[in-house]
Amino acid sequence: MTDTRQDLKYTKSHEWVRVEADGSVTVGITDHAQALLGDLVFVETPEAGTEATAGEACATVESVKAASDVYAPVSGEIAEANEDLADAPEKVNESPFDQGWLFRIRPSDASELDALMDAEEYAAMVASET
Numbered sequence: 001m002t003d004t005r006q007d008l009k010y011t012k013s014h015e016w017v018r019v020e021a022d023g024s025v026t027v028g029i030t031d032h033a034q035a036l037l038g039d040l041v042f043v044e045t046p047e048a049g050t051e052a053t054a055g056e057a058c059a060t061v062e063s064v065k066a067a068s069d070v071y072a073p074v075s076g077e078i079a080e081a082n083e084d085l086a087d088a089p090e091k092v093n094e095s096p097f098d099q100g101w102l103f104r105i106r107p108s109d110a111s112e113l114d115a116l117m118d119a120e121e122y123a124a125m126v127a128s129e130t
Contacts, residue, residue, distance in 0.1 A: 002032040002126065005097055009073070009113060010122035016097065017073045017116055020104070024079050025113070028101040029061060029070060029092060032126050037063040040089040045081035045103050052078055052105055054112050059102050061092065070102060074112040080104040 004010075009017040014033035018026045034040070042062040052058045057069035058078070081103045085091060092100035107113065117125065 002030070002035055003097070004031070004119045004123045004126075006119045008097070009116035009118065011071065011073050011116060012125065013071045015070060015073050017113070019113065023110065024104050024106050025074060025076075026101050026104050027070070027073055028096055029068075030122070031096050033068075034093050034096050034100070037061065037068060038065045039063055040092050043082075043085040043089040043092060043102065045083075045085060046078045048078050048080055050078045052076060061089070061102075072105065073116060074105060074107045075109060076105045076107040078103055079106050 010030065011017070014030045016028050016030050020026060040061055040063050044060040046052065046058045052072035052075060054072055054075045056072055058072045059070035061068050061070060082101050094100065
């Protein structure tokens with residue numbers, strides 16, 4: 001059973017989203033996604049200062065099985081990338097919600113967050129896929 005945290009929002013493409021106190025948004029891939037990918041061997045994160053568009057690829061994760069794009073859940077400026085993943089991509093497998101976050105974004109339109117799924121909706125989607 002995969003871990004789906006109640007305090008997060010989720011996308012159909014298996015990203016989790018946490019709204020921070022300063023209004024920025026932290027993004028990672030879900031526990032379900034990292035389990036499907038298997039052991040990650042490489043993570044490419046976006047550069048701080050670049051603009052991201054909701055629904056467009058902005059990062060890549062590679063495992064021994066496959067490479068997958070990671071999509072921006074909202075539009076905005078990349079505020080920070082998790083530089084630790086360059087040398088330790090396995091953090092995404094070991095701690096997808098904490099040490100394995102990928103990037104932070106400053107939303108240009110916070111209302112885009114309303115379109116994301118809550119934990120129950122995401123869990124139902126995952127259940128329907130299996």
